[in-house]
Amino acid sequence: MPLIEELPVNQPPRASAGWAYVPDTGPIAAQQPSTRGDRKRLAATAAASRNQSATATAKQQKAIQQRLDSLDKENYRDGISVPVPPRKEKVGRKMTSNVRRILTYQRGFAHYLADEEANNPNGITYQLPTLPPAVPGLAKEQNATARSKRRSTVTKGAMTSEAASSDARDATDTSQTKGRKRGRPSSSHKPNIAESNLMDATDTDAARVKPEESQDAEMSNAPTITQAQQESTPVPAQQQQQQSPQPPSYPPEWDHDPLLASSASEVPRMPSDRVMQLLISEPPLTYNAARATPLEPDKQLPSRKFCGVCGYWGKVKCKKCGEWTCGILECWRGHEGVCPMANAF
C-alpha cells in the first residue's frame, strides 16, 4: 500500500549564515538563546517571549520616559543647589509677612502642580478663591463701581463710535460678571464650565448649541428668504449689507453659475458679538487642561526611526538591543561597540 502523507510546503526556518529581512514584530525580538529543533521548548520560549515583549515595552517606556525627563532637566545632574548670594547691606524696607512667607517657600513646580491637581480633581477651569461674604459697605461700593463705569463710558463721547461701543460692551460685560459674582459667589463660574463642555463637542457650531445666539445672528444680519428673492441677489448677509445700495456690476444670472461659485460664499458666518464676548470672558483653563492631548492612535503617523550613530533613517535594527542603525558598516560597527546587550549571551 502506497504511503500517502502531507509534505510540508514551507521548510522550517533554519539558521544560516548571512542576513535576511525579518519582519519587525515587536520591540526587541530575540532575547533568549536560540532554541531550534525541540518543539516543546520552542513553544515554551514563544510564550515566554510574548510575556517578555510586554515587559520589554514597559522597560522601553521607562527608558523613553527617562530620556524625556533628562531633556527637561535644567542642569546635567540632579541635586545642584545654587544659593542666592548674600546681599551686602539690607535695604531699609521692612518685609511684610506675606512676602517673607513666599520667599522662604522651598517648593518646586511639582509641588504647586500637585496642589493644583488636589484642589481641582477634574476641573477644567481654575477654582478662584471666593471672596469673603460681602460687607454691606463693600457691596454698595462695588455696585457703584459698576454703575459709574457704565456712566463713564457713556460720557466718553469724544471717542470714535466703534471704540466707544466696544468699550461699552466691555463695561457691561464686566459689570455683568461682577453682578454674577456678587449674587452667587460659590457657583459663579459653573455656567462657564457647562458652556465649555457643550461647546467643546465639535464646535461646528457654537451656534447650534446656543440657540439664542444663533437667533441673534440671524436677526441682525441674515436676510429672510423673501427679501433675498425680491432683490434676487443671494449673496451672504454681510456682503449684502455693504452692497445693498448699488446693484452688482455683473449680470444677475452669474450668481447661479456653479462655475463661478466663489469660495467667498462658503465662508462661515462670523459669530455674534455676544458669543465672542463670552469667549473672551471665560476663566482660564487649568495647567493640565491646557496641555495638548496626544492624537488618537489611528491618526498618529508611524514613528520614524533614526540611526543611533549618524542620525540618518534607521534601516537596520540591532537583533540584540533593538536600536536602529542606517545600514552603513561604519555605523553598525559604531553601534556594536556600545550595544548594551552585546554581552548578554
Added chain:
Amino acid sequence: MARTNPPASRGRSDLPRAAFVLDNGAYSIKAGFAPSDNIPDSEKLQLCDTIPNCIVRSRERKTYVASQIDEITQWSDAAFRRPVESGQLVNWEAQKEIWDYSLFDERTASSKTFIHDPANTLLLYAETPNAMPALQKNADEVIMEEWGFGGYLRAVGPSLNAYNDLHPVFEDAEAPKAQSSLANLPMECLLVIDSGYSYTTITPCFQGKPIQRAIRRLGLGGKHLTNLLKETISIRHFDLHQDTKTVNDIKEDVTFVSRDLKADLEKTWKGNKNWQRPVSPPIADDMDIDQKGSTEDIRVDCVLPDGVTITRAFTRPHDPSAAAARKRKLAATNPDSNEVVMTLGNERFTTPEIVFSPSDIGSQQPGLTDCVIQSLSKLPPLVQATMLANTIVVGGNARIPGFVERLQDELRAKVKSEWSVRVRNMEDPILSTWLGGARFTCNHRSVVEEYAVTKAEYQEHGSNWLLRRFAYSH
C-alpha cells in the same frame, strides 16, 4: 464704608503715568519703561533691555546673578538656577534677588531698567498663559507688598502681541498710509504661538484678549532642543554634558528647521556618494536659508571654546575634500594646536525637528501643527479661518531659520484650501511681547486705566480680590 475716592469716578488720575513693561521669561527678562509719547517702534525697542533670568555658579564656585554672567569665560560645569520652572514663576527667593539686582539697585541696574520710584510707576507684568492661581497670588503679593508699585496690571503675555503693528508684517505689499490709524488698534483676530525656553503655547486672541478655552501648550521648548543637541553631540563627537551654555550657543548659531527632511537627510548621509565631493558654490549671495539649504553643504565645522582664546563656540563652512580631511586628522593629533573642531551635519535640523514631530524622541505629544489644530477646534469656524490667516510666532525659537515657513507649510497641508494661511514673525520675536506691551500702555491708556489697580486698592481689597479681578478682566 465707601471710600472718599471711588475707583471709577476718579478718572484714574491716581494711576502713575510712568509705565514699566516686564516680560519675565524663563530664560531672559525683557524689561524697560514704555515711552510716554508715540515714537517709532525701532526707538521703542531701544528702551528695552534683555536680562538673563538666572543665577549661575561657575566651576570655581563663584556665583553670578543676572547680567553678571557676561563676565564668565569658563562655562564648563556651570550650574544654573532659574526662578521660572516649567514656564511658571515658582521660586521667588531667586527671582527677588535677580529683580533687586537688575531693576531696583541703583549701582547694579542698567539705566534702562532701573526703577527709581516704584510707588510712582505702573507695572505691566506679562505672565504665561494658564498660570496657576497660587503662583499668580504669590506674584501679586510680592510685587505689591515688597516693592509697592503705584499701579499694577497683570496680563497674559502672548496676548500683548496683538497690540503690535502687525499689518505690515502680514501684508506683503506696503500698507497704505491711510491705515496708520488702524495700526494702533489691537489686531482683531491673532493667533500667537509663543515658543519659549520651557514650552510652546498657542494663544488665540480676539481684540487683544486671549480666548482662554483654546489656549494649548506643547511641552517642548528651547531647553529641550539644547538638551537634545547636547545629548547628540555627546554621543557623536565630544562629551559636552557639562557645557550647557556652549551647546546653547551652538544651537543658536547652527540649527535650522528643514522644509524637506528627506532630502536634507540624504545630503548629510555618509552613505551618500556625494559625501566627499566639494559642493558647487552658491549661486547668489542674497538667498534666504531654505534656498541655501538646497545648494549649499549643510555640514559646518564648529570650533569649541577653550576658555582662553576662544570664549564662545563659532562655526565655519565645512570643507569635504580629502585633503582637508587629512589636514584635520593631522591637526587632531598635533599637540600644539588646541583647536577642538567637530563637524555638524544632520544634527543641525533634526534637533528642532522634534517640535514638529515629538514622536522622534518617543514623546506622546502631538506636533506643533496638530497642537494648533487642537487649539483652533475650540473656536467658531470663521474665527478659525481668520486666526490661520493671522498667525504670529514669538519667542526664542521663532528665530530658528525655517521655523515659520515649516509651520506654514504644515498648516497649509492640514486646512481647507479656501482658507488662507499666513504665519509670520516679527523682526525680533524675543522682544515682540515687550514691544506689544509698550505699545499697549502707550496707545491704550484708557484700557490700562480700566483694568489696572492702584496700590491703595490692593491694600484695601487684598490679593484674593486682585486674583479675581485680573482673571475676569484680561
